Amino acid sequence: MSTASAAPAALEFRGAAPWRRALRLHGWTVAVWLVLLAMVPYWRSLSEGDFKFDLQALAIDALPLCFAAMAQAIVVISGGIDLSIGSLMAVVNVLSAREMVDMSVRQALAFSLLILVLTALASGLTGLIIVLTRIPDIVVTLGMLFVWQGVALWIMEIPGGGVPVSFGDLAVGDVGSTGIPNALVAVFVALLVLWVPLRWLRPGLAIYAVGSNRNSAYLSGIGVARTRVGAYMLAGLFTGLGGLALSASSGIGDPNSGATYTLNSVAAVVLGGVSLLGGVGGLVGVIAAAYVLTLSKIILLLRGTDPNYANVYQGALIILVVVIGGLITRKTRS
Amino acid sequence: MTVVPEALERESRLDVVRRFLVDNPVVVLVGVLVLLFVLTDLVNRHEAGEPFVTWNQLSTTFLVAAPLGMIAAGQTLVMLTGGVDLSVAFTATAAAFATSWQGGNGTVQGILAGLAVGVGIGLANGIGVGVFRVNPLIMTLGTSSVTFGLLSIYAGRSFEKVVPGFVAGLGSDRFFDYLPANLIFWAAIAALLILGLRYTGYGRMLYAVGDNEVAARLAGVRVWQVLVLVYALCGLFSAFGGLLLVGFTNNPDLGLATPYLLQSVAAVVIGGTSIFGGWGSYSGTIVGVLILTVLGSLLTLLNADEWQRQVIYGAIIIVLTAIYARVSGAE
């Protein structure tokens, strides 16, 4: 084999400039938070209420969607999707409302922990079915959507039940006298406790890897099946939190409460910068996106628009953001 | 000199049968359908003392299935390209409303209004997905949100709702007591679709774009054209479905087509069309639609609670798809 004449000098290879990389990794998240902050002045100008009170209302309203979106984000990052999140939230909602009616706060909290474990297992079951049968996740989670919906109806046919008052306060109140809504704190506590420890270590990296390129992940020795099921289980924890949030904030159980959360969680995920193909994005942007969606709805109501028009605007907004976002991503990628 | 690339052994008869089933999954599905009919028949005899497999019941089954058959047709085309249309239900409802709204001005006007609405929504979807490269899940989600909002506003207003006679007839009449008018319509559409998918250039392009969009582009296909048209067609078929539905109920209602969204996806998937695109057929979807319809009757006969229906419904989707995946040896 003839050798090229020269230089045993080391060959160096450079990819993209560091600032470009940073932009690609974090740009979208920053942008969504900026959008959210930009909406605040407009919101304040419309509202006649006290800021603390309004912030409270916003945080409570956004809480279930935040959790649902975080759950969806984890699944989507791992390369999947979960259409049954809303229904599972409804199950948690009715189950907790039915059982907690006569409980003390301590009992309610303990029961909540139990529910979280059960939800994680339930979601893990979905993941297991997906992995074992090799049916695409859209199909399996579509089926599970019906299954959980049925279970919710079985547990409680018509809205009812209740939760202990102080338990409800966990979602509705605020931290001491600072006025920071509990709901807002809850989201970030969940983020810090459940996600951040994993995200930069092996389990989190594995989730990203499997979403990025399943085959390469397998060849590099990652337990792909294990990771996928694990992602669904972790997402299940957030779904459980979402259902509990519903119970705490509404005070009752309603088997149809989960209906809008599935699709809205997908919207929040995309708006939050997570690629539907997997492997890209993070939860911080998704939280902002959930708030943006909720706040835009509130703004429209404040403007006196017919609630139905609100739906129209929200739908159009989602499309607009995704189109623009898509154009931007394509520019930065090339 | 050709080098022999694959070592193909002599296949046993079992393998031959297996391969036939894999390449013609519709056969398996028809088997499942027949099984369901038999089951429903047995249950009906037990519960009501009458058989289920009568001309009347069969005719009713097809009558009830036809609107879903229309909506699932559009969904089939979209899923062949690897996409999904989550706006079909509200598009159908919107078309029904448009027809009723214009129905007072004449049959033709009513029908055209409904179809125009369907095509319009479809075009919006197609432009979003094809030209702006928005993910179909998101785009159709958005349009369905917008449509639902607009519908709620208009439904609130009182206006004269007139379902044109022709549409009502199409939706509920039966010829010779047993042949539903909408079945004739459905059969015509089905023939067009099945032949069209197989024997037209556009059919080939649908499969090509769904199978490997990059390769299609390299072959000179302007993918956006294919996508815009497919979503417009889906809107059109959703509109047909909406018209058949309102013809049957004679009352446009906001919740008219809501259950049909997920049922349409389920029917297409059960029928063997790959959710990733590039593989499938409308004939499979037809059998899927019938399976779901008969299943619905069976559950009603068993006096199933709503929650039981849901659970069984979901489990069926998973189980049937798993069986299909196993039989076709999907990787």
Add this chain to the structure above:
Amino acid sequence: MEGAASRRPLRFVRGAVNSTATPLLEARGVAKHYGPVVALRSADLSVSAGEVHALLGANGAGKSTLVKCLTGVTRPDMGTISVAGRQARARSPMHATRLGLSPVFQDPALVPDLSVTQNLRLTGSSVDAVRSQLDEMRLKVSFRELVGDLPLPILRMLDLARALTHDPQLLILDEITAALPSDLAERVFDVMRDRRERGRSVLFITHRLAEVIATCDRATILRDGRNVGTMVPQEGGEARIVEIMLGPEAAKAEAEASRRDEPEAEPAEAEGDAVLELNDIRVGGVQGISFTLRRGEVLGLAALEGQGQDELFEALAGQRKLEGGELRVRGKAFRPRHPYDAIRRKIVLVPPDRLLALLPQRSVRENVAAPLYNTPLRWGPINMREEGRRVRRAVDALQIDMRAARQVRRLSGGNQQKVTIARWLASGFAALLCNDPTRGIDVGTKRQVYALLRELAADGGAILFFSSELAEFPLVCDRVLAIYGGRLTAELAGPAADEATLLQAMHGLELDEAVA
């Protein structure tokens, strides 16, 4: 997370390094079938310690399946695999590594959306150990890069470096040199030599016979799922290897065919009309290139990796925008913005990655006929008889094996490549742009492709040809242009384009001989 230290493979009994002693790896009677397709009938392989052993065979002979069985990616149906005398079958690639078998696959085991560091951390590899391996190979890469931003050859070298940190008893290289530029390929050969000197072994799977003869101690050849010969490559040379690979009758026919392939000593001066003219073209790494492609000629482009040849092909085919310069097709200005524009002017592309060009779940017929319906004007009913005729003609011309014709993904690599060419035969073309058309296909099919290209040129077609295998240029081309530093550095007559001369030109060096 010091991977290398804590994950040393099992220490095998160290005796005298003697190739007649217990072989390092022994596979006996390995069989595997996928449904009705038998990929391996009964394959044997024996690799001794301290040797570089080649695994050869036509596509479909079973090489990749055997490697998958050895490395734990698949489970064989039958057969035994022993490592250093002890029966051991890898259950996964990780397990294989623990057994002392480190694979480096064609698709790097690195995920695109994570950085190199994150990828390594995920698999428990020590970042420092990998970096020092890269240093030994005289390569520098910033580990903070996202893997998706790095080019494929670099990723392969990273994968190789990672495999080396485990100090494997047997390093398995699966077609690693395919699409590796020669400077990086050299480093791979250095690594192989180094392993041998340390008493370790390398299993080298490749289609490039010249490399085998230059670097390997022994070669095992598979045909139809079994071992048909183990030999010393230097003793028989290419001819003997091809003979064993194809089987005696096939080889004889091959020899006759290739004799007919020999281009005449005098390059046929292409005096045909200009089909494609490039004037000061700038795109990607290309900084200003001009040449003319004429009817009746096969024009070769020779270049090292990353000299802009891929971008050039893409621009000519309408997939990429030109940055500067002017194109003409048959005298008229040509500014394609979409592959459709190029195809309409009959400028068509055979891409280097056939996965980009094929519709895997569709039939051969649909794949071949696809471009016919790429415009809404042709979306109406298909004339099935006319289509059938066109497709049949193309399939026959290329001798495509139609047995698995229902889904193109079931075809062998060579047949798939033929399908990508067949579609342009069916639609017709003026200029056929072939970017590495013989990548990863077996010797027999390669020769068919050479013969076909020459035939197409003789019939009046214009062919632009690029290959990463230098030996192909004199066999196929009438003229060869070399590109280096973004410009043309030399023009050679086909037969004069031997490897040494080409390499000089590709590195931008002064040629020893006068340019034709």
